Structure formats: C-alpha cells, structure tokens
Amino acid sequence: MRSALIGRVVAFCVRYAAFVVSAVIALGFVAGFETVLHFALNSDTSSLISASVPWRQRDIAFDRAFPGTDGMTLVVIDGATPEVAEGAAQRLKPVLAANKALIRKIRDIQDEPLFAQDGLLFLPLADVKKTTQQLITAQPFLGPLAQDPSLRGLMDALSTALLGVQHGQAKLSDLKTPMVALSDAFGRVEDGKTAFLSWQTLIGGGKADPSRNRRIIQVYGAQHFGQLTPGAQTSAFIRQAARRLHLDPAHGVTVRLSGPVPLADEEFATLAERAGLMVTLMIAFILASLWLAVRSWRIILCIVSTLLTGLAITTALGLVFLGTFNVISIAFIPLFAGIGVDFGIQFSVRYRAERRRLDTLDGALVRAGEAIGTSLSLAAAATGAAFFSFLPTNYAGVAQLGLVAGVGMIVAFTLAVTLLPALLKLVRPQGEAEEIGFAALAPLDRWLIGRRRIVFATFGMAAVAAAVSVPLLRFDSNPMDLRSATTESVATLLDLFKNPDTSPNTIDVLAPSLAEARKVAARLARLPEVERVITLESFIPEQQTEKLAVISDASMLLDTTLAPFTMKPPPNDAQTVESLRATAKALRDVRATDVAMAPVATRFADVLDRLANGAPALRQKASDAVVPGLKVLLSQLSGLLSAQPVTLASMPADFRRDWLTPDGRARVEAVPRGDSNNNDVLAKFSAAVRSVAPDANGEPISVAESGDTIVAAFIEAGILSLLVLIVLLAIVLRSLRDVLLAVIPLATAGLLTLGTCAAIGLQLNFANIIALPLLFGLGVSFDIYFVMAARRGERHLLQSSLARAVLFSAMTTATGFGALWISSHPGTASMGELLMISLAWTLVSVLLLLPALVGD
Numbered sequence: 001m002r003s004a005l006i007g008r009v010v011a012f013c014v015r016y017a018a019f020v021v022s023a024v025i026a027l028g029f030v031a032g033f034e035t036v037l038h039f040a041l042n043s044d045t046s047s048l049i050s051a052s053v054p055w056r057q058r059d060i061a062f063d064r065a066f067p068g069t070d071g072m073t074l075v076v077i078d079g080a081t082p083e084v085a086e087g088a089a090q091r092l093k094p095v096l097a098a099n100k101a102l103i104r105k106i107r108d109i110q111d112e113p114l115f116a117q118d119g120l121l122f123l124p125l126a127d128v129k130k131t132t133q134q135l136i137t138a139q140p141f142l143g144p145l146a147q148d149p150s151l152r153g154l155m156d157a158l159s160t161a162l163l164g165v166q167h168g169q170a171k172l173s174d175l176k177t178p179m180v181a182l183s184d185a186f187g188r189v190e191d192g193k194t195a196f197l198s199w200q201t202l203i204g205g206g207k208a209d210p211s212r213n214r215r216i217i218q219v220y221g222a223q224h225f226g227q228l229t230p231g232a233q234t235s236a237f238i239r240q241a242a243r244r245l246h247l248d249p250a251h252g253v254t255v256r257l258s259g260p261v262p263l264a265d266e267e268f269a270t271l272a273e274r275a276g277l278m279v280t281l282m283i284a285f286i287l288a289s290l291w292l293a294v295r296s297w298r299i300i301l302c303i304v305s306t307l308l309t310g311l312a313i314t315t316a317l318g319l320v321f322l323g324t325f326n327v328i329s330i331a332f333i334p335l336f337a338g339i340g341v342d343f344g345i346q347f348s349v350r351y352r353a354e355r356r357r358l359d360t361l362d363g364a365l366v367r368a369g370e371a372i373g374t375s376l377s378l379a380a381a382a383t384g385a386a387f388f389s390f391l392p393t394n395y396a397g398v399a400q401l402g403l404v405a406g407v408g409m410i411v412a413f414t415l416a417v418t419l420l421p422a423l424l425k426l427v428r429p430q431g432e433a434e435e436i437g438f439a440a441l442a443p444l445d446r447w448l449i450g451r452r453r454i455v456f457a458t459f460g461m462a463a464v465a466a467a468v469s470v471p472l473l474r475f476d477s478n479p480m481d482l483r484s485a486t487t488e489s490v491a492t493l494l495d496l497f498k499n500p501d502t503s504p505n506t507i508d509v510l511a512p513s514l515a516e517a518r519k520v521a522a523r524l525a526r527l528p529e530v531e532r533v534i535t536l537e538s539f540i541p542e543q544q545t546e547k548l549a550v551i552s553d554a555s556m557l558l559d560t561t562l563a564p565f566t567m568k569p570p571p572n573d574a575q576t577v578e579s580l581r582a583t584a585k586a587l588r589d590v591r592a593t594d595v596a597m598a599p600v601a602t603r604f605a606d607v608l609d610r611l612a613n614g615a616p617a618l619r620q621k622a623s624d625a626v627v628p629g630l631k632v633l634l635s636q637l638s639g640l641l642s643a644q645p646v647t648l649a650s651m652p653a654d655f656r657r658d659w660l661t662p663d664g665r666a667r668v669e670a671v672p673r674g675d676s677n678n679n680d681v682l683a684k685f686s687a688a689v690r691s692v693a694p695d696a697n698g699e700p701i702s703v704a705e706s707g708d709t710i711v712a713a714f715i716e717a718g719i720l721s722l723l724v725l726i727v728l729l730a731i732v733l734r735s736l737r738d739v740l741l742a743v744i745p746l747a748t749a750g751l752l753t754l755g756t757c758a759a760i761g762l763q764l765n766f767a768n769i770i771a772l773p774l775l776f777g778l779g780v781s782f783d784i785y786f787v788m789a790a791r792r793g794e795r796h797l798l799q800s801s802l803a804r805a806v807l808f809s810a811m812t813t814a815t816g817f818g819a820l821w822i823s824s825h826p827g828t829a830s831m832g833e834l835l836m837i838s839l840a841w842t843l844v845s846v847l848l849l850l851p852a853l854v855g856d
Helices: 002-015 017-038 054-065 082-097 125-137 139-147 151-166 172-190 199-204 232-244 260-272 275-294 297-322 329-358 361-388 396-416 419-427 439-450 452-472 488-497 514-525 544-562 573-593 595-613 616-640 653-657 679-692 699-733 736-760 768-791 801-822 826-854
Strands: 072-079 103-107 214-221 253-258 507-511 530-534 666-672
Touching (some): 002 361, 002 419, 072 260, 072 488, 082 103, 082 232, 139 544, 151 172, 151 616, 172 199, 172 595, 214 232, 232 253, 253 260, 253 488, 260 488, 297 329, 329 361, 329 419, 329 768, 329 801, 361 768, 396 699, 439 452, 439 826, 507 514, 507 679, 507 699, 530 679, 573 595, 666 679, 679 699, 736 826, 768 801
Antiparallel strands (some): 072 214, 072 253, 103 214, 507 666
8 A cells, every 4th residue: 555655656756857856955955054044053063962960950040140261261371481381461451351241250279368368377387487498598689689670680689699608607509509590591591592590490409390380270251153163253352462462482471271061172173184185085985886776977966966855855854943053963964874775875876776677767667666655755764763763762862862863854755756757757767677685695695595494593583683782882981081181172171181270170069058068078078089178268378477477577687679769770781791791700600609500500600691782682681581481480479478367248249259159158169089090989078978969060960960960861762762673573574573673684784883892992972972872773774674574575685686776875884984983083983883883783684684583
C-alpha cells in the first residue's frame, strides 16, 4: 500500500516535473532568503543544559546572589618586574574605562585599598617587622631617590652611600646587591637589549616573588550573542589599547586575555581554523563518493540540489520553531547532510537499477519509488523518531538539535520522493549499460550465508569483548580538554591553574549568614582534599594592633623620606653625565676598603663611565630601565605605610559584595589541594566538599554534573529511541524476527564502536558524543533497507544495487565528515574520529552480519 502510494507520488512529480521543480526550488529560495534575513545564533553555552536541573538551579541562584563572571574577560599582565606589571596596569585601566560603549565595568582587586594600602597587614607579624626594618635601613638610600626620582637621583643616592663607606659608617658589601643589579641592567642597555630593574629585590635585598610580577584585571565588556564570537569587539579593543600603550615584550610586558568570554570566543575561532581545507576535502570526498555511487554528473547535480534545497527549508523551519540556533543545534547541518544524502543515493541507485531493467526514464523513476518507498519512509520515520527522542532530555542543546534534525528527516524524505525524481526527469540522465550491483561479491555472499555460524560466532565474540571493555570507556567532562592549548586564552588559563590564588577551579557554598559561613568553613578546612577555605572574615588580618603599631613607627620615620617637602627639578643630560662620573669616581675611591668587593665596584664604575661617555640616547635607555619602576615603588611604599585597621565596615563595598549579599547570605570558597586542572583531583575535591555541603556549586561541580547530565540525556534518548524504533518496526513489519534483524546489527555496531573507543583510549566528550545520533540514524536506515529487501525475497544482498547504495552512502558520509578529524579543535577532531569508527562498524555489521542473519 505504502509502496503504491509513493509510486503514485513519484509518478505525479515525474509527470509535472517542471511545475514541481519550480515550486520546490522557489520554496527553497524563499526559505534561504528568510534564513539569511533572520538567522540567529545564540553562542551562550550556559543555556545548553535545562535550567530545571537541580544543579543548574543552584548555579543560577548563586549567580543571582553573587553576579561575577558574566561577560568577564581576565586581562593578565605579566611584567619583567613587579613594578613594570604595576605600571602597565595603571596605564591600561583608564584607557579601557574611557570606552563606555564596550566596557561597562573594570575591577582591579589588587589595587583596591584593602590590598594596595593594607597589604602589609596580611603578612605574619614577623614579616611585617622584617619588611619595615628593611625600609628603615634603606632610608638613606630612599631619601635622595624620593626627592629626585631620576638617574641622577639614583647616582646621588649611591654616592651618599659610598661616602658613608669611605668614612667607615657602612661596608662596601652592603651595596653589593644594588651594584650587581645595576651593573647587569646597564650592561644589557649597552648591548642594545631591554633591561628592567626590580626595585623590590633591590630594597628587600633578596629574590623577588615571581607571582608579584603578575597583575590581573577583570573587564566586564559588551557581548553580542548573535555572533559566533560574542566578545570579539571587546577583546580586540583591549589588545589595541595594549599595543597603543606599547605594553609588549619589547617593553617588558606581556598582556594576555583569558576568562569566560575569550575562552568561548577562541574556542569558536578554533573551530573556524582549517575550515577552508575541511570544506574543500568534504566537498571533494562527497563528490567522489557520489560519482562512484551513481556514475553520472547529472544525477549528482540532482542529489546535491535536493540536499541544498532541503537544508534551506529545514534551516528556515528551525528558526520558526526555535527562534535561534545554539552551538549544538546548529550541528543539524552535518546530520541532515549525512542522512539526507543517503536518501538521495538510495533513490538514485535504485532508479539506476530499474533503468537497467526497463530502459525508460519515467517507468524507472516510478518503479524506483515503488521499490524503495516503503524502506525509505520507514527509515525516515525511524531516524526522525530517534532524533525526536532527545526532546524530553535535560540537555537543552541536544533537545533542540533533535527537534530540528527530526524535522529535517521529514523534509529530506519528502524531497527524495518529490523533488529528486522531478529533477531526474528534467535532466534526463543516460540509460544504464551495466548491472548496478557488485557481481564480484557473489562468492562472499554465498560464504556469509553458508558459514552463518562462523559469522555469528565471530560477531558474538567481538560484541562480548566490546561489552566487557565498555565499562573502561570514560567520559571526559573537562571542557579544557576540548580546547586547543595553543590558543592564548587556554594557555593563559592553564598558567593560572598553577597558582592556587588564581585558579578558577574552586567550589563555593552559599551560607545563610556569616556565622554559618564560619562553621561551614571550619568543617571544610578539615578535609584533606581542601588546601584552604576563604570567607569574608578571612580578609580581616590577625594581630592588627601589633602590626599597625610597627607600621606606624616605620611611617613616622619614613614619612618625610618618602614624601619630601621639596622635589628637585628633572635633570638635563649634562647633569646626568656629571652624576654618573661622580659615582664612578666614588666607587674607585672606596674599592680598596674591601678587596673581595673590589671587582664588583670596578665593574660597576666601568659601566657608569661608558654610560657617561656614550650618546644621550644610551643614557635615556638606562633611565627607562630604572626610573619608571622606582616611581611605582615609591608610590606603593607610601600607600603601604598608611595602613588602617581593616574591619567588615571598612572594606570596599564592591569587595564586600563579592562575599556577602545585601540580605546577609555569605559565600564560602574552598580551594583544592593539588593540581587544580587534574580531573581525578577535582573529582575527589568535589566529592569531599559535597559530603560537607551538598548544595555547593562551582566550576568543578558544574563540569562533573554537566557531564552526568549529558550522559544521562544520551542514555535516556537512546533507550527511548530504541523503544520507539522497536514499536515502529513492530507495527510496520509485524514480525518479531524482522524487528530483531533490524535491531541486532545496530546494537552490534554500537557496542563495537564503544568497545573500540575504550580500546584505543578515545574518550567520549561533549563534542564527539553528538556523532552518536548520526550513527544511530544511518544504522537504522541501513538495517531497514536490508530487512525490507529480505522481506521482498532478496537473499544475495551484497550483489544487489542496495549494497552499492549503502556502501557509497556510508562512504559519502564517512569521507565527508571524517574530514573533521583534521580540525585544530580537539573536540571537533575527536568527533571526526568517532564518526569514522562508528560508520566503519556500521558498514561491517550491515554488509557482513546482516546478510548472514537474513540468509536461508
């Protein structure tokens, strides 16, 4: 009945081919035009999982309580010295803040008074005493520098210190650190290299903390979610501003962008890398496979035209149903192309076989519709049902994909039995001179049927082996593993992971009050998986009274030193030369006081003489190496020596709001112990924290929960689609045997695919798991084609035109989308790899197992 109906539809389309082609192509153009006008892509990945899921509700509630990372870009500034990094940050911030159209807010927590002014209070009391004593000891050196922050002032300060050595009030060895550091810096300047001096090392007399060479600024910029890279404009502006300010390695500064916005943008940009090559390979492979399947450019033109028209119509319908596509639902394009081209190949190859028998174009087209119609309609229904099975799941991105792809199957089938035969009628391909099947496979056909037990045993053992290895298969829920480590944002984030103070892989607990937060923090702190726990009260330093007394004493001694009443005017070049020569002479005068230090003093004096005798540009470069950092240090010291008591009330409002809501709820942050980017470490850390605080949330928990949600969605959809498929096949085929014949090869191919992934170490992830619906769709279609052929009495299936259609349909999809394997995006590359594996096993199961199953 169905075959006759589809035959009549094909006959109508063939008879009125010009009308059908004109109407459908016109519809395709209208759909394409509407798509161009109204196409919208929501690249916000936070919307991919349903907001009704409990862990998503907790995340949303926490984000409402503490709005933080939405639209955030981390500007990571690394300087050659702490002073260079600080100076770069202070120059960049006002430029960024001036662009109100792109930048809505800037946060520089390190520059807030709590740290810039009260930073010493967060050190242990012993370190506060040590630091202030070092400053007091350096007072004779700092005074001239504060009064004259220039190369001349530096030389005058050294000359004063050398005068003390000459009179026995100090030792030359006390000046070893500044002499060596300045000799090295000025020596690099002489060699034409960039040089920077760490004043913190100079004043502290030791090695600077490398972590202090980094500044991190939070920039909250505009995003345009209708674009593939929503934050591209903001990121481009930040980079342009850095270039204009010469914040580059040549000037001792590296500016990198990371955080949620650049990470998402660069991931999508990575997807576009090698896109030209991938598209070229896809088109070449698809056309080559189509040629092998139908051996006619006219037929290929018809198939491709049908495919493109269907794609335009499906896209327009997707916009009608969804409004906007997301980064998952847009993947309906390869799914539609992979299965849609199968429908076209199936009809066209069957037409070729009928044309060989009938040698009349119209009759062959109608007969092809009658012969393939039931199989094609059942395959489309089964595949569509498989995609629609994703609709009830919590993985909203794939649910939308299932809706569009399911609709696409209806469109693809409809066009395969209407537009395609009408196009074939109009282009009038030549008749067929040879049989369409694979006559050379007759021996294999007979062997598969005659040695059925061997075939069953072989596939059975392989399936058992695969089933045993499936539990070893892992789902990689770490989104970092899907991103290219060569991109700036990922490389920067991996760098931030190394420092617990900057790693974003922390877990938060929302406590009803500060008092409760204190109790939760105490319980979390006892966990071995937790490095430390932070609450708002963590930023109230201990022993403030004692520390403030020490700082106050130092401030009284250093007040006029760091803030002199009078400042010397900037020197001219002649005055700078004079000071260089005077200091060189003083060095030579005192070197005899310490034989061990004489080489150091001589080297430094020689460097100063060469600077004095060199060109003014050389002295300017020497000044640039030391003076900007000096000014930054003097400013920082003045701030640190004006520390005030830190209380909850005195904290900056924005900072306090990061940890406490207006209604009194408090945030507790737990930091993991160990590698914060290690999946096992994060899993144990998350489990430990949730044993104390089940409602905790944060990146490690979100990553794990999203992985569980996605896997559950695919399991749920897989079970549902399998049940729907069985019911559908049972209704249509009305034979348990035929239902099993359709399901067994599909299940075998699925097992072998997963077993192969486990064997070769290919983990499932958020990207490649999307290849599984394509495997299911094509597997169902191929199985149904063969089962329906067997019901018609065909037994030597490998010799038939059907085998040719199945083989080249799979080859078209595999070679086309297997090109994804060369993508520079790890997730996309893994999708291409999984597609190739799954299609290979699908073909093996269909072409080797199914003929043995249906054979007498």
